[in-house]
Amino acid sequence: MSLAPYYEHRGITIYHGDCLEVLPSLRGALVVTSPPYNLMRRGSGTGANSIHSGARSLNDKLQTKWYADDMPEAKYQAWQRKVVERCLDVAPCVCYNHKVRYQIKRAGRAQHPMMWLHGLPLWVEIVWDRGGGVAFNCRRPIPSDERIFVFGRPSSWNEIGLTTVWRMPPVPQGLEHPCPFPTELPARCIAMFSGPGDTIIDPFMGAGSTLVAAKDAGRRAIGIDTVEAYCELAARRLDQGVLDLEQSVGGERLTP
Numbered sequence: 001m002s003l004a005p006y007y008e009h010r011g012i013t014i015y016h017g018d019c020l021e022v023l024p025s026l027r028g029a030l031v032v033t034s035p036p037y038n039l040m041r042r043g044s045g046t047g048a049n050s051i052h053s054g055a056r057s058l059n060d061k062l063q064t065k066w067y068a069d070d071m072p073e074a075k076y077q078a079w080q081r082k083v084v085e086r087c088l089d090v091a092p093c094v095c096y097n098h099k100v101r102y103q104i105k106r107a108g109r110a111q112h113p114m115m116w117l118h119g120l121p122l123w124v125e126i127v128w129d130r131g132g133g134v135a136f137n138c139r140r141p142i143p144s145d146e147r148i149f150v151f152g153r154p155s156s157w158n159e160i161g162l163t164t165v166w167r168m169p170p171v172p173q174g175l176e177h178p179c180p181f182p183t184e185l186p187a188r189c190i191a192m193f194s195g196p197g198d199t200i201i202d203p204f205m206g207a208g209s210t211l212v213a214a215k216d217a218g219r220r221a222i223g224i225d226t227v228e229a230y231c232e233l234a235a236r237r238l239d240q241g242v243l244d245l246e247q248s249v250g251g252e253r254l255t256p
Helices: 019-025 053-064 073-090 184-193 209-216 228-240
Strands: 007-009 012-016 030-033 093-098 101-103 109-111 122-129 145-152 165-167 199-202 220-225
Touching: 007 228, 012 209, 012 228, 019 073, 019 220, 030 073, 030 184, 030 209, 073 093, 073 145, 093 184, 145 184, 184 199, 184 209, 199 209, 209 220, 209 228, 220 228
Parallel strands: 012 220, 030 093, 030 199, 122 165, 199 220
Antiparallel strands: 007 012, 093 145, 101 109, 122 145
16 A cells, blocks of 8 residues: 555545545545445355345345455444544545444444544434335344434535435445445535535545546545555546446436
């Protein structure tokens, strides 16, 4: 890994490295990110009788192509809080996408993001209604929502008529990244909380959806990821001008 840019073109920069090492050198107007969720998926839920057949391909991708995010939960939460704090050091506003994880069998409790983000300056909480979900015999209603926690104080505000509940489908399966979020999600954050020419930062860049949305909106952008394959995927999307990963596999873009 290196602090030298992995990719740099027309106001878009990608770093292959640890976000905690790269972030101190950056400055921006807005952070929009979705970190690994610490799903603790290795060695769990993979037996023939423990997973619904319709979800098997997704489970296989999480087992083989996802980040090594099965950390001890306390370590994960401390790491995530530190990252958000560093993000607030480099930008006045942070949009952080996460979800409630019901780890009853493994941890004996649910893990809510505000457990590790408590005390940070919450501006607004947005519910992402995914319109459906997958559950592996969890004996509770199927989770179909995630959250976007907005911390700090936005330096820009643009009224685009949105409420605190956003309904949009996730990106369909069949992509090189197992869990990219829809480009529309960062696009809405960028449209509301930044202005033309501002710099948008994503410390967990993944497939580069935040960078694509920023480019489409006429913003500069900086993405960071520890996985070189994802840096390459994001760079390829930007070079090819594919502004909607979900469109390439038959998804439907929503407008703000």
